[in-house]
Amino acid sequence: MVVKVLVDTSIKTLNKIYDYLVPEELVSEVAIGKRVYINFGKGKGQEKEGIIVKIISDEENTSSVKLKSIVEVLDSESYIDEKKLKLAKWISKVYFCNVYDALKLMLPPSQKGNLEKKELNGRQAKIICLAKSSEEIESKIQSGEIKSARHIKMLKYLMENEYIFLDDAIKTLDISRTVINTVEKNGFIAIDHIDIQNEDYSNVERTEKLKATDEQEKVINCLIDRLNRNEFNVSLLKGVTGSGKTEVYLQAIEECIRLGKTAIVLVPEISLTFQTKRRFIGRFGDMVSLLHSKMTILERQTEIKRIINGKSKIVIGPRSALFVPLKNIGLVVIDEEHDTSYISQTTPKYSAKEVATRLCYLNNAVLLLGSATPEVSTMYKAKAGRIDLYELNNRPGKFTLPSVEIVDMKEEKLLGNKGYISGKLLYEIKDNIDKGQQTFIFLNRRGYASNVICKSCGRIIKCMNCDVGLTYHKKINLLLCHYCSYAESLKNTCPYCKAENIELLGAGTENIEQELKEAIPGISIIRMDADTTVKRGSHEEILKRFSEEKINVLVGTQMISKGHDIENVSLVGIINADSTIAGNSFSSGERGFSNLLQVSGRAGRGKIKGRVIVQAYDTENYVIESLEKQSYEDFYNKEIEFRKMSEYPPFKDIVLIEFSSKFKNELQTSVNKAHMWLVNNKIAECTITSPKAPYISKVNNNYILQIVLKANLNDKVYDYLYKFLQEYDKINKKDVKISIIKNPIYI
Ligand code: ADP
Ligand code: ZN
Numbered sequence: 001m002v003v004k005v006l007v008d009t010s011i012k013t014l015n016k017i018y019d020y021l022v023p024e025e026l027v028s029e030v031a032i033g034k035r036v037y038i039n040f041g042k043g044k045g046q047e048k049e050g051i052i053v054k055i056i057s058d059e060e061n062t063s064s065v066k067l068k069s070i071v072e073v074l075d076s077e078s079y080i081d082e083k084k085l086k087l088a089k090w091i092s093k094v095y096f097c098n099v100y101d102a103l104k105l106m107l108p109p110s111q112k113g114n115l116e117k118k119e120l121n122g123r124q125a126k127i128i129c130l131a132k133s134s135e136e137i138e139s140k141i142q143s144g145e146i147k148s149a150r151h152i153k154m155l156k157y158l159m160e161n162e163y164i165f166l167d168d169a170i171k172t173l174d175i176s177r178t179v180i181n182t183v184e185k186n187g188f189i190a191i192d193h194i195d196i197q198n199e200d201y202s203n204v205e206r207t208e209k210l211k212a213t214d215e216q217e218k219v220i221n222c223l224i225d226r227l228n229r230n231e232f233n234v235s236l237l238k239g240v241t242g243s244g245k246t247e248v249y250l251q252a253i254e255e256c257i258r259l260g261k262t263a264i265v266l267v268p269e270i271s272l273t274f275q276t277k278r279r280f281i282g283r284f285g286d287m288v289s290l291l292h293s294k295m296t297i298l299e300r301q302t303e304i305k306r307i308i309n310g311k312s313k314i315v316i317g318p319r320s321a322l323f324v325p326l327k328n329i330g331l332v333v334i335d336e337e338h339d340t341s342y343i344s345q346t347t348p349k350y351s352a353k354e355v356a357t358r359l360c361y362l363n364n365a366v367l368l369l370g371s372a373t374p375e376v377s378t379m380y381k382a383k384a385g386r387i388d389l390y391e392l393n394n395r396p397g398k399f400t401l402p403s404v405e406i407v408d409m410k411e412e413k414l415l416g417n418k419g420y421i422s423g424k425l426l427y428e429i430k431d432n433i434d435k436g437q438q439t440f441i442f443l444n445r446r447g448y449a450s451n452v453i454c455k456s457c458g459r460i461i462k463c464m465n466c467d468v469g470l471t472y473h474k475k476i477n478l479l480l481c482h483y484c485s486y487a488e489s490l491k492n493t494c495p496y497c498k499a500e501n502i503e504l505l506g507a508g509t510e511n512i513e514q515e516l517k518e519a520i521p522g523i524s525i526i527r528m529d530a531d532t533t534v535k536r537g538s539h540e541e542i543l544k545r546f547s548e549e550k551i552n553v554l555v556g557t558q559m560i561s562k563g564h565d566i567e568n569v570s571l572v573g574i575i576n577a578d579s580t581i582a583g584n585s586f587s588s589g590e591r592g593f594s595n596l597l598q599v600s601g602r603a604g605r606g607k608i609k610g611r612v613i614v615q616a617y618d619t620e621n622y623v624i625e626s627l628e629k630q631s632y633e634d635f636y637n638k639e640i641e642f643r644k645m646s647e648y649p650p651f652k653d654i655v656l657i658e659f660s661s662k663f664k665n666e667l668q669t670s671v672n673k674a675h676m677w678l679v680n681n682k683i684a685e686c687t688i689t690s691p692k693a694p695y696i697s698k699v700n701n702n703y704i705l706q707i708v709l710k711a712n713l714n715d716k717v718y719d720y721l722y723k724f725l726q727e728y729d730k731i732n733k734k735d736v737k738i739s740i741i742k743n744p745i746y747i
Contacts, residue, residue, distance in 0.1 A: 001021070001022040001027055001030070001055065001056070001057060001058060001061075002019050002020065002021055002022065002055075002056040002058075002061045002063075002067065003019070003020055003022055003030055003036075003052045003054065003055050003056070003070065004017045004018070004019060004020075004052070004053050004054035004055075004056065005017065005018050005019075005020050005036060005038055005050035005051065005052055005053070005070070006050055006051050006053050006099060006100060006103070007038065007040055007048055007049075007050040007100070008048060008049045008050060008051075008100045009040070009048070009098075009100075015092065015098060015099045015100075017053060017054075018038075018040075018050075019056075019063070019065075019067050020036075020038055020050075020067055020068055020069060020070045021067045021068065021069040021070070022069070022070060023069050023070070026070060026072075026073055029073040030052055030055060030070075030073060031052065031055075031078045032052055032053065032054065032055060032078060032080070032081065032082070032085075033051065033052065033075075033078035033079055033080030033081060033084070033085070034051070034052050034073055034074065034075040034077075034078045035049055035050070035051050035052075035073075035074040035075050035107065036049070036050050036051070036052060036070045036071070036072065036073050036074060037049060037050075037070065037071040037072040037074065038050050038068065038070050038071060039068050039071065045068075047071065049074070051080070051100070051103055051107075053085060077305075077308050077325075078325075079106055079107055079108065079304075079308075079325045080103060080106055080107070080325075081325075081327075083362045083363065084103075084106050084323075084325075085103075086362055087102075087106075087355070087358060087359060087362060088102035088103045088105075088106065089102075090358050091105075091348055091350055091355060091358075092348070093718065094354070094713075094718075094742065095348040095349055095350050095742060096348075096721070096725070096739075096740040096742075097347055097348040101347055101348050102348055105320065105323045105348070105350075106323040106325070108300070108301060108304055125165055125166075125193065125298075126165070126166040126167075126191055126192070126193060127163040127164065127165055127166060127191070127192050127193070128154075128158065128163060128164050128166055128169055128180065128189050128190070128191055128192075129158060129162065129163040129189065129190055129192055130155070130158045130159070130188065130189060130190075131184075131187055131188055131189050131190040132187065132188055134159045134476045134477075134478060134487075135476075135477060135478070135489065137155050137159065137188060138159070138478060138487055138488070138489060139489070140188075141155070141487075142488070142489075146188070148179075150175050150179050151179065151182070151183050151188075153173060153175070153485075154169065154173055154175055154179070154180070154183060154189070155183070155188060155189070156485045156486075156487060157173060157485070158189065159476060159478070159480075159487060160480065160485065163192075166180070166191065167298070201277070201278070201281045204278050204281045204282050205282060206282055206283075206285065207279075207282040207283050209247075209250065209251055209254065209283070210247055212247070212248075212251065213244060213392075213394065215244075215390075215391070215392050215393065215394060216244050216247060216248050216251075216392065218390065219235070219237060219248050219390040219392075220248055220251045220252060222235070222388070222390075223235070223248075223252040223255070223331075223366060223368065224252070224255045226366050227252070227255050227256055227259055227261070227330055227331065227366055228255075228259065230364045231364060231366075232360055232361050232363075232364050232365065232366075233360075233366050233367070233388065234357060234360070234366075234367045234369070234387040234388070235366070235367070235368050235369065235387060235388040235389070235390060236337075236369045236370075236371075236374055236378055236379070236381075236382045236387055236388065236389050236390070237368060237369065237370045237371075237390050237391075237392065238370075238371060238372070238374055238379075238389065238390070238391045238392070239370070239372060239391060239392030239393070240372040240392075240601070241372060241598075241601060242565075243372075243392035243393070243394075244392050245335070245370045245392060246276075246279060246335075248368075248370075248392075249265060249333045249335070249368065249370070250279070250280070250283050252331055252333075252366075252368065253265075253283075253284070253314060253331060253333075254283070254284075256330040256331040256366075257284070257287070257313055257314070259330060260328065261328050261329065261330025261331070261365075262313045262314065262315075262326045262327065262328055262329050262330060263313070263314050263315075263329070263330060263331040263332070263333070264314075264315050264316075264317075264321055264322060264324070264326065264329065264331075264332045264333070264356075265280070265314065265315070265316045265317075265321075265332075265333045265335065266316075266317065266318065266319060266321055266322065266332070266333065266334045266335065266342065266352060266356070267316060267317075267318070267335045267336065268318070268335075268336050268339040268341045268342075268562070269292060269293060269318045269341055270341075270539065270558075270559060270562050271335070271336065271562050272290070272292050272316070272317070272318070274540060275564050276316070277290055277316070280314065280316055284313075284314055286311070286312075287311070287312055287313045287314055288312065288314045288315075288316060289303045289306055289307055289312040289314070289315045289316070289317075289324075290303070290315075290316050290317065291303060291315065291316070291317030291318070291320070291321050291324070292317060292318065293318065304324065304325065307324050307325055307326055308325050310327070313326075318341060319341065319342050319344065319352035322352055322355055322356055322359060328363075329359065329360070329363045329365050330363070330365050330366065331365060331366045331367075331368065332356045332359065332360055332365060332366070332367050332368070333368045333369075333370065334352065334353060334356060334367070334368070334369050334370070335370045335371075336370065336371055337353060337369035337370060337371045337374060337375060337378060338371050338373055338374055338375040338378070338590070338591075338594050340591060340745055343745055347739070349741050349742070349744075351742075351743070353369070353375075353378075369387075371594075372594075372597070372598070372601075372632070373590075373593065373594035373597055373598070373632050373635075375587075375590065376587075376590050376636060376639050376640060376643065376650070377649050377650040379636055380640060380650045381650065400604070400609060401630045402572070402600055402601070402603040402604050402609065402610030402611060402612045402630070403609065403610070403611050403612070404600065404611075404612045404614060404627065404628050404629075404630060405424070405611070405612070405613050405614070406614050406616060406619050406624060406628055407422045407424050407425065407613060407614065407615045407616070408616070408617075408619045409422065409576075409615050409616060409617045410617055410619075412615075419515050419519075420511060420512060420515055420575055420576070421512070421515055421516065421519070421573075421575070421615075422613070422615050424613060425573045425613045425615065426519055426520075428571055428573070428611065428613060429516070429520065429523075429552075429553065429571065429573070430520060432552075432570060432571045433520070433523065433552050435570075436550075436568075437568055437569070437570040437571065437608065438546070438550065438551070438552060438553070438554070438566065438568045438569045438570070438571075439552065439553045439554070439569065439570075439571040439572070439573065440553075440554050440556070440560055440569055440571070440572045440573070440599070440602050440603070441512055441516075441553055441554070441555045441556070441572075441573045441574075441575060442556060442557070442560055442561070442572065442573065442574050442575065442599045443508075443509065443512065443555075443557065443574070443575040443576055443579075444557055444558060444576075444579055444580045444595075451469040451470070451471065451472075451504075451505045452469070452470060452472055452479060452490065452502060452503070452504055452505065453502070453503055453504075453505045454494035454496065454497060454499060454501055454502055454503075455499075455501040455502075455503050456494060456497055456499035456501040457494060457496055457497040457499065459494070459496050459497070460505075461479065461494075461495065461502075463481035463483065463484065463486050464486055464488075465481070465484050465486055465698075465699070465700045465701045466481055466483045466484050466486070466696065466698055466699045466700060466701075467696050467697045467698035467699070468481060468482070468483055468696050468699075470486075470488070471508075472490060472504055472508075474510050477489065477490065478490070483696070483699050483700070484699065484700040490502075509527050509528075509529045509555050509556065509557065510527070512555045512575060513525050513527055513555050516553060516555075523552050523553060524549075524551045524552045524553070525551065525552065525553045525554075525555060526542060526545060526546050526551045526553075526554050526555075527554075527555050527556060528542045528543075528554060528555070528556035528557070528559050528560055529556055529557040529559065539559055539563065540563065542554075543563045543564065543566065546566070547566045547568070550568070558595065560599065560602065561595065561598040561599045561602065562598075565602075565605035565606075566602075566605065567605055567606025567607070567608075568606060568608075569602055569603060569604075569605065569606075569610075570603060570604055570606075570608040570609070570610055570611065571603060571610070571611050571612075571613070572599060572600055572602055572603040572610070572611075572612045572613070573612075573613045573615070574596060574599060574600070574612070574613065574614045574615060575615055576615060576616070576617075577592075577596060577614050577615060577616040577624060577627070578616050578617050578618050578621075580592045580595055580596055581593065581596070581621065581623045581624075585744060585745050586643070586646070586648040586649060586654065586743075587649075587745050589622075589623050589639055589642070590635075590639055591745070592623055593623045593626060593627065593635050593639075596614070596623075596627050597627060597630065597632070600612040600614075600627065600630065614627060614628070622635070622638045622639075623635065626638065647687075647710055649743050652710045652711060652712060653710070653711060653712060653713040653742060653743055654708060654709075654710055654742070654743050654744065655708070655709040655710070655711065655713070655721065655740060655741075655742055656706055656707075656708055656709075656740070656741045656742075656744045657674070657706065657707045657708075657709065657738065657739075657740050658704060658705075658706050658738070658739050658740075658741065659671045659674070659691075659704070659705045659706070659707075659736055659737070659738050660699075660702040660703065660704045660705075660736070660737050660739075661702060661703060661735050661736040661737065662701055662702055662703070662735065663703075663735055663736075664703050666733050666735055666736060667703050667705055667736055668705070669733075670731075670732055670733055670736040671691045671705045671707070671736075672691065673731050673732075674691075674707065674724075674728055674731075674732075674738075675688070675690065675691050675707055677724060677727055677728070677731070678707065678709070678724060681720070681723070681724070683716060683717070683720050685711045685712060685714070685716060685717055686709050686710065686711040686717065686720070687709070687710045687711070688707065688708075688709050689707060689708045689709075690707075691705045691706065691707050692705065692706055692707075692708075693705055693706070694706050702737075709721075713742070721740065725738075725740075
């Protein structure tokens, strides 16, 4: 028997498939989609991982070439079928990556380290945490006592995060058990146990489907019809939180299961709350599998097994849940389809919405997108009739829009207010405390202050490796780089001009907390940001405390916009709205708008009418204006005009070609050549910009240059780009890396 094996090589243009013999004793183990070890290259070669993509029986095999044999079959189950293979090929084409990189999305973590055997002892998991203070470790790194890059990487991770699961450390930080042992022996880390809080769903009450409202019934019937006809279809369901979207998902899933098919529900990671899970489990019991990033690898593997053996038919999870080995997929739901967590920031940089569309197309399945503020591109398709549009406008419960007031911070500064909180907002907070009501304060930054500036020379203290300002974190008293996790202690003197005139700049959640405490003695405040929510379940924990202990104010970042309603919150204050809508991507405006609208919506979910105070400098900005009206339609109309004028999606795709290198001159030469080729071979469909350095022009000591191409991405344009990649491989120096990103949301 011969198998065709796709080999995991790092060479960009290599997607080649090789033939290998299957030794007699492995014949019963091979199957399409299983991983194998093979010897790759001339002579004895190098042991590499590959994946079986085709099996050729002895009768079919007419070749007389002498082949090498596969060494070992790695998987006991196959995670990849023909459809998944097709999907991987498609991903590799449209996101410019290797087929193997795409397949890796669908494979469980590598079996290295025999996870089955250890790590879990009853309901405990092994974790790694720091054994010394961050400061002490930082000073040892500075002084060169800790030198190994791997050790530093792990320690820096632990300075920013409370702990990491042992098995995750091996996988995500890519460090071996030996490295961990060494660092432990040196006394910098400790290996500890924590209890796995397996949330207990065993006594979740079973629920029956609700009698659908007329609006809901219309959508549900259409979906049921499509599911019965095995017809590929994409629908958008627009409705604010609480309008009954989830009930629609549940009833569509019910039909899907009745027809013997399976379903995937994507939710933003942060919305995977106990409430969400309980609703699905209440309706469908243990045929539901939940996946999230704070599970250990073993927990995840247990769920994957239940999916493979068919016990689990409904999978709920973040974007990666698209790739689970479910058979016979009938329905995919993407809740809050505008959420940016659906776009991967690591290779392959895929959009879950696009991949889900392809997945449904390959499976003749139905894709249902839900949102209160659909992505402008999605809404455009719906209005143009290319996908179906349903709206839920009448909430089952009573609800009125909050009243919104914009505070012009320019005037506030003229009046001499040096703080971050306007007089108006302060007044309203006090008023709320007097009335026994609670307040949310939102800003989109974490840490104590965003940057550190020298008031003598005016320079911002930057990272040694990156062209970005360092961020001060009060709790650990360190300056951190959010791009490369470089850390240093805060010093009194400026590293550039040596003056002793250092000041913290810009508001963080900790600043707001302090300012409020000074302005309103006796106020109770709780914070919620990435620093206070590393632990599993802590996001919910903070909301629970806030609600139960009637804490006056919750100060937080993006996270406060999600989670269950707290009826007693009647005021939402938004600090520096400008920074939420600023950005240099085509989609900054829409992300800011949906964010701010969602945050505003947290005010007045109970009987009390909500108030929202928006503090901004650029009060004339159309995003702020639409926010004042609390109107998605108003925003959409202005945004789509802007997109059309600037030839941005959905009118044209943006292709960002990014070059990076440690060597500035080589980078420039290489990029110039690339640009020349692109221009000389240009096809009519494209426009091409000259090479430019991005706003952050150096990350981790790599200089960056970018070329931006605008076009409607069709086969002709893909051909052009692939030809470019091949040619570039010939002209490029080895030290320059290239990557292509489609419609990037961060530039
Ligand atoms: P969304 O997903 O849009 O936030 P939900 O489906 O969670 O909305 O519905 C909001 C609330 O309204 C929930 O408590 C839900 O149980 C209730 N609800 C939804 N549909 C109905 C219905 N047809 N009849 C009665 N209550 C409903
Ligand atoms: Zn850095």
